Amino acid sequence: MRQLDRQDLMDLAVGAAFLGTGGGGDPYIGRLMVQAAMDEGKTVVILDPSEVPDDALVIPTAMMGAPTVLVEKIPSGDEAVASLRKLEAYLGRKAFATMPIECGGINSTIPLVVGALTGLPVVDADGMGRAFPELQMETFSVLGVRGSPMVVTNEYGDSALIEAHDDKFMEWLSRGVAIRMGGAAYIAEYSMSGADVKRTAVPNTISLGVRIGRCLREAKKSHKSPIESLLRMLPETLYSYGRVIWRGKVIDVKRETKMGWALGFAKIEGVEEWKGVMEIQIQNENLIARVDGKVCAIVPDLICVMEAETAEPITTEYLRYGQRVVVVAVAVPPIMRTPEALEVFGPKGFRIDEPYTPIEQLA
Amino acid sequence: MIRIGIDVGGTNTDAVVMEGQRVIASFKATTSPDVTTGVREALTGALKQSGVAAGSVAVVALGTTHFTNAVVQRRDLAPTAAVRLGLPATQALPPMVDWPPDLRDAIGNHAYFAHGGHEFDGRAITPLDPAELRKIAKDIVKKKIRTIAISSVFSPVNPEVERQAGEIFAAAAPGAHITLSSDIGRIGLLERENAAIMNACLRDLSRAVMGAFREALESTGVSGRFFLTQNDGTLMDARFAERFPVLTFASGPTNSMRGAAFLSGVQDGIVIDVGGTTTDVGSLHKGFPRQATVAVEIGGVRTNFRMPDVFSIGLGGGSLVVEEKPGGAVTVGPRSVGYRLTTDALIFGGKTLTTSDIIVAAGRADFGDRSKVAHLSPALIAKTRARIMEMAQNAVERSRLSPEPLPVVVVGGGSILLDAKIGDLDVMKPNHFACANAVGAAIAQVSGEVDRIYMLSKMKREDALADAKQKATDAAVAAGARADSVAIVDVEDVPLAYIPGNATRVRVKAVGELAL
Secondary structure, eight states, rough: OOEOHHHHHHHHHHHHHHHHTSSSSOOOHHHHHHHHHHHOOOOOOOOOGGSSOOOEOOOOEEEEOOOHHHSSOOOOOOOOHHHHHHHHHHTTOOBBOOOSSOOOOGGGGGGHHHHHHHOOOEEEEEEESSOOTTTOHHHHHTTTTOOEEEEEEOOTHHHHHHEESSSHHHHHHHHHHHHHHSSSSEEEOOEEEEEHHHSSSSEEHHHHHHHHHHHHHHHHHHSHHHHHHHHGGGGGSSOOOOOEEEEEEEEEEEEEEEEEEEEEEEEEEEEEOOOOOEEEEEEEEEOOOEETTTTEEEEEEEEEEEEEOOOBBOOOGOOTTTOOHHHHEEEOOGGGGSSSHHHHHSSSGGTTOOOOOOOOOOO | EEEEEEEEEEEEEEEEEHHHTTTEEEEEOOOOOTHHHHHHHHHHHHHOHHHOGGGGGEEEEEEEEEHHHHHTTTTTOOEEEEEEHHHHTTTTTTTTTTTTTTHHHHHTEEEEEEEEEBBBBBBBBOOOHHEEEEEEHHHHHHHTOOOOEEETTTTOOOHHHHHHHHHHHHSSSOOOOEEGGTTTTOSOEEEEEOOHHHHTTHHHHHHHHHHHHHHHHHHHOSSSSEEOOOSSSEEEEHHHHOOGGGGGTTTTHHHHHHHHHHHOSSEEEEEEEOOSSOOEEEEEEEEOBBBSSOEETTTTTEEEOOBBEEEOOOOOTTTTEEEEEEEEEEEEEEEOGGGGGGBBBGTTTTSSSHHHHHHHTTTTTTEEEEGGGGTSOHHHHHHHHHHHHHHHHHHHHHHHHSSSSSOOOESSSGGGSSSSSEEEEEEEEOOOGGGHHHHHHOBBEEEEEEEEEEEEESSSSSHHHHHHHHHHHHHHHHBBBBBOOEEEEEEEEEEEETTTTTTTEEEEEEEEOOOO
16 A cells, blocks of 8 residues: 655656557646645555455546547546446445556546545556557456446536446447547446456556656666666566667658547658658557568557657657657566457457567567 | 847847858847847947948847746736636646646636537537626626636637637727637647747737837837747747747747857757856757757746757856855855846946856956955855856756767857866857857748648548648748758648548648748
8 A cells, every 4th residue: 555646646647658658648637637636635545456355346447538639628527436436326335446447648547536536545457558449458358357337427427327248349339428428538447356356457557657757757867868777677567578669750640530539640750770661550559560561569569659868758649740759669468468368459459450479579 | 131130138138140141240238127228239239340231131030038038037927817618628627727836826827717618529518608708707807807818628620719709808808918729829728728828928018028129120220021039940020929929938049059050060969058047958959959849848837839948047147146154055046137237246336246256256257347356255256166067067967868978069148157168078169159049040940831721532631731731831932931941840630520521720830041
């Protein structure tokens, strides 16, 4: 059990942007919301999964929708709490804790907002180990926890309760609701027992986000290469391998908000020994990076675009023509690379006609 | 063609006269409280030195940190009402939420939420409520607030409700300055709104300052085209600048870095610009300032302008030197006597100990009356100089992102404060170093911009972008850029899902060197 302070929050915003692999929404907005709660004297406590009793009820909370919407349409503030309360009422049980479903982007912080506003602790784990664009793309789902019943709420307090026969259909139904709610809505889903948290979650991913942010900050302070420091630190975690796959200048970015997602691509012209143009395909997150048709990294491994010198992670909505960037690819934990997991959030889950090849084998 | 570059800083006003690629005269004057006198003095001095007739000046390019300084020092800011259209959304984070509290207080912290705003697809979140806006306007008038910033959710996609709200406020609060966020920024509500609010609170000041600039030009007989430099280092028409003072924000550092590159010939290196109040440190990449990638903070406020990544510290030629107790540690800055250097510093007969006094006492520079600092102890002089170099080195280290040795170019009037070496890096001071900002303004580039809607049902996106790029390039050339120097610096396309025909708003900016 650990209480998060302001510095943790600042570090988490950076680490979560890295784990967001371009998507997940700018953690800045979520960080400000948690800070505003802290300013009012509220606290945020995170729990190691081992500290959650096996029979306790955990209700994860999140934002769903397009990051390009979130930077414009800031929430009213209590949408996610309203979803959690409605799901509690439906289940007839009070939650012991909330938890992220996604540790990349803004969803690393929404449960912290809920924790601060309700006093519930937040479990230090999630079901994506990064950011993904669809709600069935969860280790929870892969390992048998059901996503629904689920509640979706907007800024008016309008809500929809969704019960679906499988998690993909839950995603499809709720996406339609989220689009009608303006492309960003706030949800409670994947309610589960403490035992299921221990069995199905990617552990310690909030603290990983904090650690990544701290590593980059401290490296910069001592004038070490932040990217090299990060790549040296990762093997101490479940994310055991990473390397630089490209350096260059952004020469084209295309984004559109379509079907509730930010779809598009970025083209990065190589510099120095990096000859050619890297094209990164985007569906909220960076999915696949290719140079001249050759795959350099592929989902679910992380593909992170960072500012070339300061190593700040750049989210899709802030990608801009002319930026000098470094692209880093990182291996995800084994729980995310099983055949069952790849079936859901490997290339096939994104209708990409390429086999999954771990980043370690793409050198 | 004769061009004049002017830099109006917090302490000094500099002018240079350039003919083609040559600096033919430079003159340094003190910034006057009324602004006009300083500009007139610098202009007259530079023209006289050059022997050029005022009437033959074709272009005057003026860069100023006046507006940035006003925000940084929280002075001359008008009380401003920030009205955001978007209820019931966005309440979690009110306008100015992430601002330093003292700046928020300086403009009164008047934030209002109202209905309105759009969804990403152009649907209204809620309709605009004129009665609600008139009620807010009444409150604004009652509080005697005369500047209003209006932001609306997704206004880059649909600016209509901001315009309508602007008309309602203009009618209900006659004479108020109104800034619409959609006129300034792009997607990103908080950053765009921040820029609009800062612009609004500077409008009274901009009217006064621009009037002072014009008066100075008229009184010296200079009649060329009058431009201000904006944050990306390009020129904007002075009348436009008066309405959008926020666009001048990073022009100071951009000009000094471009000027330093021009004067020294250094293309890759670190530039330190030591002024009277602050020192800016940034790095040059191929002769241009390295741009900050993500969000840039001005006076502690997050914005999404294109700006050079510059680190500022409170060290300058006018910085106050305070010995905490006799023989104890020394603090330098951040307070500065600013333009009162020539009356308040010891060497000019004043009573305030400044960094300039220390440097003159050390025999490193000779201006003012050296006998007035003869009493300063060698220990104090040594301690202060060590502290100055420590501050400079810390700032350089922050901008230095690799251990490789880079040339350091020192410019600005306060650069006499610095020794020949900073840490392990050699320092160079080019000719006319004291007026690098004014040189940077004089060589500022011109830009061409295109902002239009293409129907992608009728053409491919690639063709639309190519067309927009060509039009922006043509516009830059038409504005005076040398055709072979024009480069595209910014491309953005925002699909407008609410208009049938796959409409996309395309914005392209091209810049080039002014043909000389």
